[in-house]
Amino acid sequence: MIVKNTTLLLIYLLLFVKAGTAQNFYVSPNGNDTNVGTLQRPLKTVDKALSRINADNSPQAAIFLREGSYYLEKPIRITSALLEGKLLSIQAYQKEEVVLSAGKLIQPQWEKHEGNILKAKIDKAGFEMLFVNGQQLPMARYPNYDTASRVFNGTAEDAIAPSRVATWKNPAGGYLHALHQGEWGSFHYRIKGAKNNEPELEGGWQNNRPSPLHPKQRFVENIFEELDAPGEWFYDPSTQLLYLYPPKGVDVKPARIEVSNLKHIIELRGTAEKPLRNVTIKGIRFEHTERTIMEHYEPLLRSDWMIYRGGAVVMENTENCQVKESEFTNLGGNAVMITGYNVKSGVTGSHIYNIGSSAICFVGDSSAVRSAAFGYDNFVPFAKMDKTPGPKNNHYPLQCFAEDNLIHNIGKIEKQCTGVQIEMASEIHVSHNTIYKVPRAGINIGDGAWGGHLIEHNDVFETVLETGDHGAFNSWGRDRFWHPNRKTMDSLAAAHPELILLDAQKPVVIRNNRFRCDHGWDVDLDDGSSNYHIYNNVLLSGGLKFREGFQRIAENNIMINNSFHPHVWFKNSGDIFRKNIVMRPYFPILVKDWGKEVDYNLFPNQTDLASARASRTDMHSRFGDAAFINPEKGDYRVKESSAALLLGFKNFPMDQFGVRIEKLKAMAAKVSFPVLLNAELENNMQEMTWLGAKIRNVQGLGDRSAFGLPDEKGIVIVDIPESSILSKSGLQNNDVIVEANKEKADNVVRLEAIRQQVNWTGQMEVEVLRNQKTVKLKINLK
The missing domain is CATH 2.30.42.10 (PDZ domain)
Known part of the structure; x- marks a missing residue:
């Protein structure tokens, strides 16, 4: 319709603006849920604001949180039925400091127990995390908490020795934590009691590769007799008494004391028929979720992982939902769990640190996997295998994202964890994250289902700090073609090569990242990882590993002080390794067939090149100094005189790794650049x-x-x-x-x-x- 009258046009515009105006609700710790929810008369709880958002027909709503801490009685649950199609944002008002806490604020009336230990009556059923003035304190434990100790902040071989168990009057409710014997993550057990000076245990379901406990890397906690060091505490639920050995220099009587309570803070949950759409959570600090190590853990196919499908924020059956510019800290478990069907949802611009387990998880449902097998040793026989390519349904994350996040000091209790976890998902975009100080991988892909991921511009270092046999980036590909017996797998892949990419349908691209792992590989493509394209990456310490798999291309990468690690390759793997700079000889293990192409690479010296050519590879490769422009400052572009350029190597930017947001960049630690162990240094x-x-x-x-x-x-x-x-x-x-x-x-x-x-x-x-x-x-x- 054409409107000719100016007055009538203005009326139409005013009507349009009114119809499109968002509902705004304001919430304050000092508010009242009987208020109308304006800035002047705010509500007290987010739940009350959510209950009012459908009061009119406006297409979107915003809930503004005023400064302060909100201690939740239950998780905030947002559903598609609640919103009825509205766009919703929940955010801090004008960047005020807002905390959504899964914990409780307690006010102990301390009295002397004995020695340095205080006690107070606490009317709380039980909790596993305690904070004094914002700092988490350790439970009573043996050995005592040691900030300098590499694993678990202190371990002891005699943690459950009979002589020690004999000193425990009632250890029920205590915990035993230990690394996997192969250092592939951790196990956690609740102590039910003791018999003949042996602890009775339940648990150990947190790792998908069963094994005995590590004989040395273990500790116990939450046992009263181990309350013997400043900062330790113990809560006795039978008497409701909290015991505390005050930290040095802290007067706990006026201190702010908080304890964990809930496992989740916000849940965004749609349904398969009606996904939850267009919810944004912005500028919120999430704290004090309870530890989840003894919750139900689900095996993630045949990867080494078990996982608890929960976190401070949980997304399930969502589209276009995101957490942005938020903070996650002092959490007992995962920060963000994106589980099942989710499309174009994710986390951006957030700071995640000091948490018990993983930071951001994209985990699909196993119902979407054809011929799903669970556990390393399991396999669906060829005759019974569903041979249809791709997923069975859409119950998995698709085109979701983790971008511009600062992630560090995670896995404080659970060691089979990572900065970004991808399982049973497709086309996940992981970019411009800075990730460091993690006990295992910085980024992990647990299977080949269904590929298409883009991993780019990340800065990942100080990884695999407490475990072993892993990488800064790690993947597994134990898909339909894969069998734990190599001879069986060889014959199956040779007879039925069409199986190889049934799950890993789309290539995973890893490009323009900087990885450093001093305790494993910088990039570790393990057990059947297939269909990868890896290029323009700087690998600062651990080099690149390709274990058994197919259709992988690694080109134009720089491997500082290290090299290529091909392990037990298949015949006709289709693998390509070309135009890379290596600084050590290759380190093959049981490799007879060298893939499709291994050539045009730069070696540091003639001996290393000759070693490669003895395996009939690298006939066009050269040796010589790479001639990096400024390696002391991390600029590994090569000079015009470099022989690498003659081989087809191309320079790529060295200033685009990691988080881009200035506030987060200023907080982030900086990777250390290794001294080049090259010929010049050898001579000098x-x-x-x-x-x-x-x-x-x-x-x-x-x-x-x-x-x-x-x-x-x-x-x-x-x-x-x-x-x-x-x-x-x-x-x-x-x-x-x-x-x-x-x-x-x-x-x-x-x-x-x-x-x-x-x-x-x-x-x-x-x-x-x-x-x-x-x-x-x-x-x-x-």
């Missing part, structure tokens, strides 16, 4: 401090004569402190190391390069000459 560095000891190169005929050496190569132990791990491993002053990890150790730089190669294993074999006799030793590296 004669001595160094190595694992606490002073070492130097063998120098001239004098050393050769003095130590009885066959040549002028090797490393002399000059000064080794008694307290150093080298001394404890059996090395002595004047020993000459000539071989490490079965490689020639000609000089201190080469020795350090070998150490970096095996650091994650925890041990390194060395061969030394001592008094003109050969001695073989194992050095502990952890």
Whole structure:
């Protein structure tokens, strides 16, 4: 309709604006739920504001939270039936500091118990996290909490020794925590009691690879007799008494004391028939969810993972829902769980730290997987296998995202966790995240179902800090074609190659990232990971691993002080490794068939290139100095003189890794750039401090004569402190190391390069000459 009259036009515009005006509700800790919800007369709870959003026909609603802490009695639950199609935002008002707490504020009336310990009556059924002035305190535990200890902040081999258990009057309700024997995550047990000085345990379901407990990396907590250090606490539910050994320098009587309570804070839940759409949560701080280690854990197909499908924020059956510019801290479990059907939902611009488990999880439902098998050793026989490509239904995250987030200090209790987890999902976009200080991977993909993910511009470092055999980026691909018996899998894949990409339908692209793992691989494509394209990445420490899998391309990557690790490849894998810069020889394990192409790569020296060519690869590759522009500052672009450019290598930006938001960038730790262990350093560095000891190169005929050496190569132990791990491993002053990890150790730089190669294993074999006799030793590296 054409409107000619100006007055009539204005009337139409006013009507349109009114119809499109959002409902605004204001909520304050000092409000009242009988108020109308205006800025002047705010409501007290989010639930009351949600109950009023359908009071008129406006298409969108906004709930503004005023400054303060909101202690929830139950999770805030938002459903598609509640919104009836409205757009909804819940956000802090004008960037005020808003906390949604799953905990409770308590006010203990402290009295002296005995010694340094106080006690107070607390009318609370039970809790597993306690905070004093915002700082989480440890439960009573053995060994005591140690910030410098690598695993669990302190472990002891005798944590459940009979002599210790005998000192516990009533250990029921305590916990035993331990690493997996292979250091593949952790196990957690509740102590039900003790019999004959042996604890009675229930639990251990948190890891999908059953194994005995690690013999040394274990600790116990929540046992009254272990309340013996400042900051520890114990709550006895039978008497409702809270015992506290106050932290040093803290007067707890006026202190703010909070305890955990709920497991979830906000739940966004639609239905399969009617998804929840267009909800935004912005500028909120989420705190104090309860630990979830003893909840129901679900196996994620044949990956190593079990998972609790919950978090501070849970999304299920959503579309276009997001959490943005928020903060997650002091949480007992996961931060965000995006579970089942979700499309274009995710997390952006948020800070996630000091939490018990994973940060952001995209986890589909196993009902969408054809011929789903659960557990590493399980397999659906070919005759019974559904051979239809792709998913059975849409109950999985699709085109969801984790972008511009700062994630660190996670997995405080659960070690099988990650910064971003992807399982049974498709086309997940993980970009511009900074992730560090994690016990296992920074980013993990647990299967090949159904690919299409884009992992780009992330900065991931200080990874695999408490576990082993993993990477800064890790993946598994134990899909339909995969079998735990290699001979069975070989014959199956050879006879039925059409099975290989039934699940991994779309390529996973990993590009323009910076990864650093000093305790494993920078990129670890494990057990059947297939259909990957990996390019333009800087790998700062651990190199690149391709274990058994198909159709993978790695090109134009830079591997600082490390190299390519091909493990047990298939015949006709279709793998390609080309135009990469490596600084060590390849490290193949049981590789006879070298894929489709391994060529046009730059090696550091002629020896390493010759080693590759002996396997009939790299006939067009070259050797020489990569000629990085400014490696000390992390600029690994190469100069025009670099031989890498002649091989087809192309420079890519070095200033686009990690989070882009200025506020988060300012908070983030910075990755450390390694010293280049290259030929120039080998020629110039004669001595160094190595694992606490002073070492130097063998120098001239004098050393050769003095130590009885066959040549002028090797490393002399000059000064080794008694307290150093080298001394404890059996090395002595004047020993000459000539071989490490079965490689020639000609000089201190080469020795350090070998150490970096095996650091994650925890041990390194060395061969030394001592008094003109050969001695073989194992050095502990952890």
